[in-house]
Amino acid sequence: MGKENQFVSQIADIESDFPQWYSDVVLKTKLVDYGPVKGTMVIRPYGYAIWENIQREFNARFRENEYENAYFPLLIPMSFMTKEAEHVEGFAPEVAVVTHAGGEKLAEPLCIRPTSETIIGKMYGNWIESWRDLPLRMNQWANVMRWEKTTRPFLRTSEFLWQEGHSVFASAEEAEAETQKMLAVYEEFSKNVLAMPVLTGKKTEKEKFAGAVATYGMEAMMHDGKSLQSGTSHYLGQNFSKAFDIKFTDKDGVQKYGYTMSFGVSTRLIGALIMTHGDSRGLVMPPVVAPVQAVIIPIAAKKEGVLDACRALKQSLTESGLRVVLDDSENSPGWKFNEWEMKGVPLRIELGPRDLEAGKMLCARRDNFEKSEILLDGAAESVKALLKEISENMYRKAKERMDSRIVNAETLDGLLEGVNTGNFVRAGWCGCRACEDKVKEFAQATSRVMDKTNSVKKCVVCGKESVHTVFFARAY
Amino acid sequence: MGKENQFVSQIADIESDFPQWYSDVVLKTKLVDYGPVKGTMVIRPYGYAIWENIQREFNARFRENEYENAYFPLLIPMSFMTKEAEHVEGFAPEVAVVTHAGGEKLAEPLCIRPTSETIIGKMYGNWIESWRDLPLRMNQWANVMRWEKTTRPFLRTSEFLWQEGHSVFASAEEAEAETQKMLAVYEEFSKNVLAMPVLTGKKTEKEKFAGAVATYGMEAMMHDGKSLQSGTSHYLGQNFSKAFDIKFTDKDGVQKYGYTMSFGVSTRLIGALIMTHGDSRGLVMPPVVAPVQAVIIPIAAKKEGVLDACRALKQSLTESGLRVVLDDSENSPGWKFNEWEMKGVPLRIELGPRDLEAGKMLCARRDNFEKSEILLDGAAESVKALLKEISENMYRKAKERMDSRIVNAETLDGLLEGVNTGNFVRAGWCGCRACEDKVKEFAQATSRVMDKTNSVKKCVVCGKESVHTVFFARAY
Numbered sequence: 032m033g034k035e036n037q038f039v040s041q042i043a044d045i046e047s048d049f050p051q052w053y054s055d056v057v058l059k060t061k062l063v064d065y066g067p068v069k070g071t072m073v074i075r076p077y078g079y080a081i082w083e084n085i086q087r088e089f090n091a092r093f094r095e096n097e098y099e100n101a102y103f104p105l106l107i108p109m110s111f112m113t114k115e116a117e118h119v120e121g122f123a124p125e126v127a128v129v130t131h132a133g134g135e136k137l138a139e140p141l142c143i144r145p146t147s148e149t150i151i152g153k154m155y156g157n158w159i160e161s162w163r164d165l166p167l168r169m170n171q172w173a174n175v176m177r178w179e180k181t182t183r184p185f186l187r188t189s190e191f192l193w194q195e196g197h198s199v200f201a202s203a204e205e206a207e208a209e210t211q212k213m214l215a216v217y218e219e220f221s222k223n224v225l226a227m228p229v230l231t232g233k234k235t236e237k238e239k240f241a242g243a244v245a246t247y248g249m250e251a252m253m254h255d256g257k258s259l260q261s262g263t264s265h266y267l268g269q270n271f272s273k274a275f276d277i278k279f280t281d282k283d284g285v286q287k288y289g290y291t292m293s294f295g296v297s298t299r300l301i302g303a304l305i306m307t308h309g310d311s312r313g314l315v316m317p318p319v320v321a322p323v324q325a326v327i328i329p330i331a332a333k334k335e336g337v338l339d340a341c342r343a344l345k346q347s348l349t350e351s352g353l354r355v356v357l358d359d360s361e362n363s364p365g366w367k368f369n370e371w372e373m374k375g376v377p378l379r380i381e382l383g384p385r386d387l388e389a390g391k392m393l394c395a396r397r398d399n400f401e402k403s404e405i406l407l408d409g410a411a412e413s414v415k416a417l418l419k420e421i422s423e424n425m426y427r428k429a430k431e432r433m434d435s436r437i438v439n440a441e442t443l444d445g446l447l448e449g450v451n452t453g454n455f456v457r458a459g460w461c462g463c464r465a466c467e468d469k470v471k472e473f474a475q476a477t478s479r480v481m482d483k484t485n486s487v488k489k490c491v492v493c494g495k496e497s498v499h500t501v502f503f504a505r506a507y
Numbered sequence: 508m509g510k511e512n513q514f515v516s517q518i519a520d521i522e523s524d525f526p527q528w529y530s531d532v533v534l535k536t537k538l539v540d541y542g543p544v545k546g547t548m549v550i551r552p553y554g555y556a557i558w559e560n561i562q563r564e565f566n567a568r569f570r571e572n573e574y575e576n577a578y579f580p581l582l583i584p585m586s587f588m589t590k591e592a593e594h595v596e597g598f599a600p601e602v603a604v605v606t607h608a609g610g611e612k613l614a615e616p617l618c619i620r621p622t623s624e625t626i627i628g629k630m631y632g633n634w635i636e637s638w639r640d641l642p643l644r645m646n647q648w649a650n651v652m653r654w655e656k657t658t659r660p661f662l663r664t665s666e667f668l669w670q671e672g673h674s675v676f677a678s679a680e681e682a683e684a685e686t687q688k689m690l691a692v693y694e695e696f697s698k699n700v701l702a703m704p705v706l707t708g709k710k711t712e713k714e715k716f717a718g719a720v721a722t723y724g725m726e727a728m729m730h731d732g733k734s735l736q737s738g739t740s741h742y743l744g745q746n747f748s749k750a751f752d753i754k755f756t757d758k759d760g761v762q763k764y765g766y767t768m769s770f771g772v773s774t775r776l777i778g779a780l781i782m783t784h785g786d787s788r789g790l791v792m793p794p795v796v797a798p799v800q801a802v803i804i805p806i807a808a809k810k811e812g813v814l815d816a817c818r819a820l821k822q823s824l825t826e827s828g829l830r831v832v833l834d835d836s837e838n839s840p841g842w843k844f845n846e847w848e849m850k851g852v853p854l855r856i857e858l859g860p861r862d863l864e865a866g867k868m869l870c871a872r873r874d875n876f877e878k879s880e881i882l883l884d885g886a887a888e889s890v891k892a893l894l895k896e897i898s899e900n901m902y903r904k905a906k907e908r909m910d911s912r913i914v915n916a917e918t919l920d921g922l923l924e925g926v927n928t929g930n931f932v933r934a935g936w937c938g939c940r941a942c943e944d945k946v947k948e949f950a951q952a953t954s955r956v957m958d959k960t961n962s963v964k965k966c967v968v969c970g971k972e973s974v975h976t977v978f979f980a981r982a983y
Contacts, residue, residue: 064630066580067587068617073630076575076645083576099552100559104542105619105650105666106603111543127582127608129619132665133654134600141544143581143605143619154540154549169552174581174650178609189608190581 042373045311049255053183053306056313060374062301063184070182070189074298077374078185080322081301082192086172088224088319089194089296092216098170098196103150105174106141111149114274118148121241125177127189143176148242148267148293151197152275155289161280162201165289166209170196175297185302186259186507193297199277199289206290207266213294214247214264221261225304226317226425227251228433229261230455230502232480237467244268250479250502252433253306256453258479258504261303264294302507307429308398314375315397317425318418325414326371327357328364330383341382344392344410351411353418372397377421378414398425437502439487446491446503447474455479455504459487459497466492476503518849521787525731529659529782532789536850538777539660546658546665550774553850554661556798557777558668562648564700564795565670565772568692574646574672579626581650582617587625590750594624597717601653603665619652624718624743624769627673628751631765635675637756641765642681644674651773661778662735662983669773675753675765682766683742689770690723690740697737701780702793702901703727704909705737706931706978708956713943720744726955726978728909729782732929734955734980737779740770778983783905784874790851791873793901794894801890802847803833804840806859817858820868820886827887829894848873853897854890874901913978915963922967922979923950931955931980935963935973942968952979 041059043051057063062078065071074082090100106129113119126142144150151169159167176190185191196213200206214231221227229249239246243265250258271277272288281287308315318324325348329341338359345357356376358367364381371379381393391404394414398421405413436454440446449456456476460466469492470476482500490497517535519527533539538554541547550558566576582605589595602618620626627645635643652666661667672689676682690707697703705725715722719741726734747753748764757763784791794800801824805817814835821833832852834843840857847855857869867880870890874897881889914930916922925932932952936942945968946952958976966973 064633067584067626067629068580068582071580071582073580074578076577079577080575082578099556101552101555102550102558102668104544104547104549105652106544106547108543124610127605127617129603130606131616132603133656140607141603150543153543157540176581180609192578 042313045254056309057184057305060314070179072184072188077322078301081320082298084320085300088220092220093170096216098168101169101171103147103171105144107144107150109140109142111153112142114149115242115270118242127176127178145175145177147171147195148271152271152277155199156276159199159277159279159289162282165201165279166198166205168198170194185298191298193295195293195295197293199291201281201289203290206292210247210264210266210292217249217262217296221249222426224319226422226429227304227307228426228430230480232482234480235467235478237464238478240265242267242270248480251303251307252436252455254309256436258455258506259303261300262296265292267291267293308425313373316375316377318377318422321377322354323356323376324354324418325378325380326376327355327380327382328367329359330364330381332359334384336387337384340387344382348411348414353411353414377418396421440491443473443492446470450474450476450505455502457482457500457502458491459489460499460501461490461493461495462498466490470503476505479504479506518789521730532781532785533660536790546655548660548664553798554777557796558774560796561776564696568696569646572692574644577645577647579623579630579647581620583620583626585616585618587629588618590625591718591746594718603652603654621651621653623647623671624747628747628753631675632752635753635755635765638677638758641675641677641755646670646672661774667774669771671769671771673769675767677755677757677765679766682768686723686740686742686768693725693738693772697725698902700795702898702905703780703783704902704906706956708958710956711943711954713940714954716741718743718746724956727779727783728912728931730785732912734931734982735779737776738772741768743767743769784901789849792851792853794853794898797853798830799832799852800830800894801854801856802852803831803856803858804843805835806840806857808835810860812863813858813860816863820858824887824890829887829890853894872897916967919949919968922946926950926952926981931978933958933976933978934967935965936975936977937966937969937971938974942966946979952981955980955982
């Protein structure tokens with residue numbers, strides 16, 4: 032096996048052992064490491080840079096939608112959790128509890144936030160007085176903790192980073208509309224930033240957020256055909272405003288409870304983009320969030336002028352706002368090609384004496400391995416155009432793949448066959464919990480989201496009239 | 508009392524009741540609120556925007572100094588804390604402890620990080636193999652928790668936000684040099700970003716970080732003459748590398764322990780800038796971190812063209828990268844003047860029919876209340892120049908004030924008199940702990956930092972030969 036294969040050989044085969052492929056790439060590309068406490072992760076610089084890019088892109092979108100960032104405390108009194116009955120039932124089994132602090136036993140145990148509806152609700156209750164204070168919209172970037180039995184870096188960890196948006200409105204209609212609007216922001220973000228197609232829709236009662244009236248989710252299809260819930264938006268009605276006394280004096284002088292909603296995405300998005308785009312050679316980074324968008328590799332680096340030209344190119348690309356690395360290490364070009372391919376850098380630029388003479392550089396795309404010669408003159412604009420094309424092609428490819436893997440089923444056997452062969456299965460559902468549970472038991476698949484229209488006539492389980500058309504899938 | 512005084516009257520007098528003035532301004536300007544759990548704070552959007560600006564400015568500086576951001580877990584096994592004897596002694600009394608999670612009692616209690624030398628040291632020990640991996644530099648933005656008896660928003664809260672930088676070097680000299688270098692970055696930041704003068708220097712053994720070989724600090728003088736420790740940089744020697752097995756194979760093939768250092772600043776910086784620059788009317792925001800750099804107030808807003816001109820001005824200033832608010836609310840101009848003054852906005856822009864006719868706008872500075880007319884043509888550049896001047900003037904004013912309030916003392920009585928009248932006191936010290944304790948007992952003052960040169964001959968307590976010249980002060 033040639034030297035250039037030494038990296039590829041370190042990664043498990045993506046088709047035959049996808050879980051091992053995932054562990055291999057996230058560890059070997061230094062995105063992440065396991066933390067000392069079971070279920071925790073350390074986000075290393077190459078992974079954290081993706082998160083910072085995600086944050087920047089979301090902050091711009093949140094600002095446009097009139098969200099302001101704020102920060103609420105990590106520790107929530109246990110008594111807050113119990114104020115909303117469904118909420119505590121859903122989250123109590125997962126919370127981490129602080130019982131001692133400052134050398135003493137606490138009078139009331141405190142839980143580390145698994146989500147912040149309760150503590151933010153409490154503050155909103157203090158702050159809001161009149162209809163003039165509404166709508167109120169805030170977003171928080173924070174760490175949260177949910178104690179999980181089975182964990183995997185980015186996908187499910189006891190501590191993770193996320194954003195949670197929380198809003199209050201005077202009417203149910205406004206709060207419901209905001210729930211849809213922020214789901215649409217997530218969908219647009221997935222497409223244009225992560226190059227990731229998603230299915231969006233309402234969740235069933237069984238799958239909704241604990242304490243919500245309705246949860247809307249977006250689901251992405253991973254390389255193995257399993258689904259990953261990648262973001263949720265919840266309409267909370269008056270459940271939390273009644274629990275935390277979020278009242279306002281309306282224009283008519285009457286005190287009323289507000290209507291709230293919340294929405295969140297987490298570091299899980301990093302897992303989602305890895306498992307959507309990755310291939311047998313490793314990561315394939317969406318250009319908008321790639322920590323390194325282009326790597327410059329000198330060819331015959333010792334030849335006069337080559338390194339200087341590479342440095343000048345790096346500078347001019349960097350000054351135009353691109354994230355660029357010049358790999359001037361001692362390793363061979365072939366070794367470098369493989370390393371940066373595994374790290375998923377969208378564009379590799381090769382520059383050698385002959386290129387220089389011709390005033391060109393060679394660009395190799397990570398998404399489809401196509402190579403093209405580009406003039407050094409005006410390189411920044413050409414590279415930007417190429418990165419845009421890469422992002423669009425990655426989306427198109429993933430979308431075609433997802434679309435081709437959505438199948439219909441009219442029987443449980445058909446549903447099982449569908450998920451067994453790595454598909455999302457569209458099927459009718461009568462709306463009862465027993466039939467939903469039956470799908471889980473029979474096919475180890477869960478309802479991901481409900482389709483916007485009910486196009487299928489009969490329930491895939493009981494054969495009664497279908498109330499919803501549901502996308503079923505195995506899920507992370 | 509006129510309408511325009513209604514806000515001013517809500518704030519306690521800054522000279523006679525500084526602690527109450529502080530509480531009043533931080534709450535009434537909606538920078539912060541008290542959290543439900545004692546000692547915690549909620550950072551509201553107006554306060555959090557300052558923190559985001561601080562982060563942006565630091566990130567640029569850290570990148571220049573080759574730091575990469577990463578994220579390490581919140582929970583640290585108790586056994587890690589005990590590996591460095593001084594470290595656990597210093598922090599154990601302040602930690603919050605998680606004893607239960609996921610509905611079960613944990614086998615080993617976990618503490619919420621009060622600082623991350625231990626867990627980062629553990630990971631560095633896993634990652635570093637050879638001299639090629641050094642130096643290793645990372646920075647983390649995170650929440651930390653130290654259970655404190657007496658708390659005040661921003662200044663001392665059980666949970667706070669901070670950055671912590673952690674580096675490993677092959678030699679003591681490099682690690683010591685880095686400790687100084689990052690202290691210098693802090694000092695430059697304080698000056699150019701917060702317009703805040705500081706004293707920097709080495710801390711005494713008594714005041715150093717638990718586990719450090721040496722701590723260097725920067726101290727800022729608050730309005731009442733008390734000192735606020737605003738940032739620290741620690742040389743850790745091999746204390747943590749021995750505790751966490753941070754070893755590397757050197758060029759000579761021999762395994763050696765690395766030398767580490769760390770440095771941190773926190774949301775306390777927000778308290779520092781408030782108490783450095785604030786005046787009887789409220790906040791005075793340093794322009795570089797001000798959430799709102801200029802507020803536009805329409806005069807005779809109903810006259811034709813005024814509001815349109817204000818909107819156009821806002822747009823052109825915003826597009827040039829300035830943070831601008833247009834206050835087109837129903838309130839009177841006088842009411843608005845006071846509100847935005849209390850919020851400390853550096854520049855107030857008034858625009859009315861006569862200004863429009865003359866092609867000018869009226870600019871009123873928050874720092875010295877000077878007014879000037881500025882051409883609407885090229886307004887963005889003029890406003891930027893003015894903001895720069897405001898920042899420099901705020902620094903100059905604060906520096907003159909601090910310099911004029913540093914006095915020398917040769918006796919304990921002189922030292923007491925000095926701190927009683929709101930000064931930092933420069934005095935000789937023999938270097939023994941007993942004399943340092945005596946100053947605390949007699950004058951309720953502590954050693955803040957040691958002067959770079961030992962210019963005073965005798966210890967202010969015992970009269971023996973002075974080993975260090977020390978700045979003593981009352982401190983937050």
